Amino acid sequence: MRQPERERPTWTFLTHHARVLLEIARNPEVRLREVASGIGITERTVQIIVNDLRAAGYLDRERVGRRNRYSLNTELRFRYPTEADVPVRRLIDMFADRR
Template sequence: MGNTTGGQSRWTFLTNHARVLLEIARNPEVRVREIAATIGITERSAQGIVTDLREAGYLDPVRVGRRNHYSINADRRFRHHTEADMPVRALIDMFTHRDQPGAPD
């Protein structure tokens, strides 16, 4: 009957793909290891998600020295047909605005 803890289901509204994209939006130079630790997944899972996002055209990694710097194609549309008219910029803006100085909590 799904994952439960203390009688409550453990599902969330955002997928790990959305969380990885948001971490990269917050810090385009973030390491996969840091992404994984922040959102609570394995490095292997985080790397797989970065690969998925790159292959789908949402990310463009550029090698800078020994690190990747990610550029997000924020005008790319959501993949599911019910949201396909919206750019991922809407999601990014919704969650990254709170990281800006003076933003309401």
């Protein structure tokens, strides 16, 4: 259940990039519009994030008819030096099946 705007925290532990990755992990055929609505950012921001994640090798996109299907490279490591030895799979395993 989403919190009303005035009750939302002013900061969060997960970045928008992490949240987009998790939404795609939960549903590889999700529409970017649905991701944007689910995490409270614009569809354009989600498109930019997906392009960032694709360029870095964290996900691939395949056209299936008029839709996209995403696949994740979960063995890639986090980018920040202090987490660089941890695969993103750990984040996905921790959060992707929760809702």
